[in-house]
Amino acid sequence: MIAKDMAQMKSLAIKLFEINAFKFGDFKMKVGINSPVYFDLRVIVSFPEVMQTVSDLLVSYIKEQQLTAKHVCGVPYTALPLATLVSVQQNTPMLVRRKEAKNYGTKKIIEGIFNAGDTCLIVEDVVTSGSSILDTVNDLTREGIVVTDAVVVVDREQGGAANIAKHSVRMHSLFTLSFLLNTLLEAGKIERDTVDAVAKYIAACQINSDGTFANDKPQVVNDFVRTRMPYESRANLAKCELAKQLFLLMSTKKTNLCLAADLTKCEEILDVAEKCGPYICVLKTHIDIVEDFSQDLIRQLQNLAKKHNFLIMEDRKFADIANTVSHQYRDGIYRISEWADLVTAHSLSGRSILVGLKAGVTTADSKNRGVFLLGEMSAPGNLIDDKYKETTSKIATEGSFVDFVAGVVCQSKECFSFPGLIQLTPGVKIDETSDKLGQQYNTPEHVIKDKGGDIGVVGRGILQAKCIETAAALYRDRLWAAYIDRVAK
Ligand code: 5BU
Numbered sequence: 081m082i083a084k085d086m087a088q089m090k091s092l093a094i095k096l097f098e099i100n101a102f103k104f105g106d107f108k109m110k111v112g113i114n115s116p117v118y119f120d121l122r123v124i125v126s127f128p129e130v131m132q133t134v135s136d137l138l139v140s141y142i143k144e145q146q147l148t149a150k151h152v153c154g155v156p157y158t159a160l161p162l163a164t165l166v167s168v169q170q171n172t173p174m175l176v177r178r179k180e181a182k183n184y185g186t187k188k189i190i191e192g193i194f195n196a197g198d199t200c201l202i203v204e205d206v207v208t209s210g211s212s213i214l215d216t217v218n219d220l221t222r223e224g225i226v227v228t229d230a231v232v233v234v235d236r237e238q239g240g241a242a243n244i245a246k247h248s249v250r251m252h253s254l255f256t257l258s259f260l261l262n263t264l265l266e267a268g269k270i271e272r273d274t275v276d277a278v279a280k281y282i283a284a285c286q287i288n289s290d291g292t293f294a295n296d297k298p299q300v301v302n303d304f305v306r307t308r309m310p311y312e313s314r315a316n317l318a319k320c321e322l323a324k325q326l327f328l329l330m331s332t333k334k335t336n337l338c339l340a341a342d343l344t345k346c347e348e349i350l351d352v353a354e355k356c357g358p359y360i361c362v363l364k365t366h367i368d369i370v371e372d373f374s375q376d377l378i379r380q381l382q383n384l385a386k387k388h389n390f391l392i393m394e395d396r397k398f399a400d401i402a403n404t405v406s407h408q409y410r411d412g413i414y415r416i417s418e419w420a421d422l423v424t425a426h427s428l429s430g431r432s433i434l435v436g437l438k439a440g441v442t443t444a445d446s447k448n449r450g451v452f453l454l455g456e457m458s459a460p461g462n463l464i465d466d467k468y469k470e471t472t473s474k475i476a477t478e479g480s481f482v483d484f485v486a487g488v489v490c491q492s493k494e495c496f497s498f499p500g501l502i503q504l505t506p507g508v509k510i511d512e513t514s515d516k517l518g519q520q521y522n523t524p525e526h527v528i529k530d531k532g533g534d535i536g537v538v539g540r541g542i543l544q545a546k547c548i549e550t551a552a553a554l555y556r557d558r559l560w561a562a563y564i565d566r567v568a569k
Contacts, residue, residue: 085137085140085141088133088136088137089137089254089255089259089263090263090266090267092130092133092134092137093255093259093260093263093264094263094264094267094269095127095130095133096121096124096130096260097260097264097269097270098319099123099124099126099127099130099479099480100120100123100319100477100478100479100482101119101120101121101123101124101130102117102118102119102120102234102260103117103118103120103477103498104116104117104118104270104274104278104304104317104499104500105118105304105306105317105497105498105499105500106302106304106305106306106497106499107497109208110208110291113285113298113302114302114305115281115285115302116277116278116281116302116303116304117236117257117278117281119205119206119234119236120478121158121205121206121233121234122158123478123479125161126479131161131162131165132165134162134233134254135162135165135166135169136169137254138162138165138166138203138231138233138254139166139169139170141231141252141254142166142170142201142231145229145231145252147201147229147231147252148199149172149199149200149201149228149229150172150173150194150198150199150200151172151173151174151175151192151194151198151199151200151201151225152166152167152170152172152173152174152175152200152201152202152203153174153175153176153177153190153200153201153202153203153216153220154174154176154177154202154203154204155177155202155203155204155205155212155213155215155216156176156177156178156179156216157179158205158206159203159204159205159233160176162203162205162233163203166203172201173192173193174192175190175191175192175194175200175220175225176190176191176192177189177190177191177216177219177220178190178191189219189222189223190219190220190223190225194223194225195224196223196224196225197224197225197226198224198225198226199225199226199227199228200220200225200226200227201227201229201230201231202216202217202227202229202230202231202249203230203231203232204230204231204232204233205232205233205234206232206233206234206236207232207234207235207236207240207241207251207253208236208238208240208287209238209239209240209243209287209288209289209290209291210239210240210241210243210244210251210289211243211289211290211291213230213232213240213244213249213251214243214244214247214249214289217230217244217247217249227249228248228249228250229249229250229251229252230244230249230250230251230252231252231253231254232251232252232253232254233253233254233255234253234254234255234256234257234260235251235253235255235256235257236257236282237256237257237258237282238282238285238286238287239286239287239288239294240287241253243287243288243289244289246289257278257282258279261274261275261278261279262275270316270317271313271316273303273313273316274316274317277302277303277304280303281302281303284298285298304317304499305497305499306493306497306498306499306501306532307493307532307566307567308566308567308569309499309567310331310567311327311328311330311331311336311534311563312327312328312331313499314327314499314500314502315327315328315331317498317499317500318486318500318501319482319483319500320450320482320483320484320485320486320500320501321447321448321450321483322391322421322422322448322449322450322486323450323486323487323500323501323502325391326361326362326391326422326450326486326502327502329361329389329390329391330361330534330535333361333389334560335359335360335361335556335559335560336361336528336534336535336536336559336560336563337359337360337361337535337536337538337552337555337556337559337560338360338361338362338363338364338393338504338535338536338537338538339352339356339360339362339363339364339537339538339539339542339552340364340366340395340506340537340538340539340543341353341363341364341365341539341543342366342369342539342540342543343369343370343543344369344370344371345370345371345372346370346372346373346374346376346377346380349365349370349377349381350377350380350381350384352542352543352548353381353384353385353388354384354388355548355549355552356542356548356549356552357384357385357387357388357390358388359549359552359553359555359556360388360390360552360556361390361391361535362390362391362392362393362422362504362535363381363385363390363391363392363393364393364394364395364537365381365392365393365394365395365420366394366395366396367394367396367414367416368396368414373413373414375415378418378419381419382419391421391422392419392420392421392422393420393421393422393423393424393452394414394416394420394422394423394424395423395424396408396409396416396420396423396424396425397424397425397426397454398423398424398425398426398433398436398437399425399426399428399429399433400429400436401429401432401436402429402432402433402435402436402439403436403439404436405425405429405432405433405436405437405440406436406437406439406440407440408440409423409436409437409440409441410440410441417437417440417441417442417445417449418445420449421448421449421450422449422450422451422452422486423437423449423451423452424451424452424453424454424489425437425451425452425453425454426453426454427453427454427455427468427471427472427475430471430475431475431479431481433453434451434475434481434484434485437449437451437484438481438484446484449484450484450485450486450487451484451485451486452485452486452487452488452489452502452504453472453475453476453485453487453488453489454472454488454489454490455469455472455473455476455488455489455490455495455496456469456489456490456491456492456495457489457491458491458506458507458519458520459518459519459520460518460520469490469495472488472495472496473488473495473496473497473498476488476496476498476501477496477498477501485501486501486502487501487502487503487504487534488501488502488503488504489503489504489505489506490503490504490505491505491507491531492531492532493531493532494532495532502534502535503532503533503534503535504533504534504535504537505527505531505532505533505534505535505536505537506537506539507519507520507521507522507527507537508521508522508523508524508527508533508536508537508538508541508555508559509521509522509523509538509540509541510523510524510541510554510555510558515540521541523558524536524555524558524559524562525558525562527559527562528559528562528563528566529562529565529566534563536555536559538555541555542555
């Protein structure tokens with residue numbers, strides 16, 4: 081690679097990480113063992129400037145490696161737009177391989193004009209075992225087309241190159257997984273631990289082209305299962321500044337207790353904030369139930385937050401169209417975006433909710449604000465279903481708002497897997513299973529160890545106790561001990 085391209089490659093690597101085209105976590109793979117790293121290059125179609133850079137680099141790489149062929153053909157589907165760009169930029173005719181032959185009309189599996197004996201270069205996005213490339217090669221070969229080379233954006237280094245070499249096809253990769261990891265490490269985007277954990281997995285999980293493991297079933301533990309990771313390691317993976325900050329706050333202050341200060345008088349709220357401040361990581365408000373609200377409450381709360389080192393979350397549960405949400409967040413008597421480090425929001429209106437919230441923060445504050453999306457509720461009979469949960473997790477981890485979403489409010493560890501997000505779980509009480517209106521409670525241990533909560537939200541369990549400091553200390557101790565136990569296993 082020439083130096084100019086190398087600089088471009090490094091900045092592309094960082095960009096791909098920032099747009100979550102690859103991410104670290106605990107991901108289900110075809111081969112059966114979960115991977116700590118996952119590539120999803122499908123997202124790049126939403127970032128035209130990234131598409132442009134990838135195709136420029138591919139074209140320059142093809143030239144440098146002298147991979148001349150009469151046609152180019154992308155492996156369906158993710159590589160199709162990339163192959164199109166390469167074809168147009170180089171003026172090389174393209175072939176399109178269908179995944180299934182049509183059952184009407186021409187019934188062709190390879191579209192485009194070609195003759196038997198023509199050469200064709202394969203374009204692919206990500207290679208694990210190489211089996212997808214081989215499927216495309218087989219279909220082309222059946223038509224008499226000659227394939228000797230494949231150019232790929234990312235080689236996961238799990239044996240793909242060797243597998244396709246057995247079929248006389250050479251693989252040329254723009255990026256290897258190691259290059260990407262080292263670039264991110266150099267740029268301070270990830271920690272050495274992350275590089276080591278991925279390297280351990282890759283070394284143990286070499287794959288044959290039929291999808292079986294090269295070694296006998298490898299015994300690897302994925303170090304990125306979020307419920308097994310300590311908060312300080314998860315801080316390294318967080319994309320949202322506020323999530324990073326909160327993970328580190330929990331880890332140094334040794335508390336994962338959020339107090340729900342559901343009180344209607346300023347004086348009462350300030351009193352519990354002063355008394356419970358030393359034991360909590362977050363103080364959660366429902367500011368619209370305060371009868372004597374004034375901005376003085378906010379000033380005093382902020383002083384207490386500084387004094388006792390906790391964050392303030394307004395549990396506003398925004399749910400409207402972007403324009404309305406931006407006003408609800410910024411304007412009115414509460415001016416929430418000026419003071420709440422964190423807010424909660426329904427994902428009901430999709431990404432619009434984040435568009436609206438982003439529009440409601442001043443640029444100066446935008447790095448210091450985060451959102452918790454509602455993935456599940458503790459209310460009985462609520463209407464959230466699996467599809468809703470899955471989409472909420474997607475909104476939280478994909479697209480241009482990953483730096484704004486700090487976590488998910490939910491009731492189960494299955495709701496999302498990305499370790500850089502925080503699970504906030506309400507409905508915590510030591511000695512009751514429900515209230516008169518149907519709130520469903522669980523013990524601190526059940527919430528942290530079984531349900532995967534990172535932060536337990538306690539309201540009445542503390543507020544109705546005889547001595548709120550003692551109750552706050554008890555909930556802090558039990559929630560924290562459950563977390564320590566969880567990560568020790
Ligand atoms: P409690 O007193 O511990 O029941 O208070 C729980 C708090 O968490 C309260 O402020 C609710 O508004 C909030 N909450 C909840 O209980 N369940 C949910 O699913 C969500 C929020 Br989301």
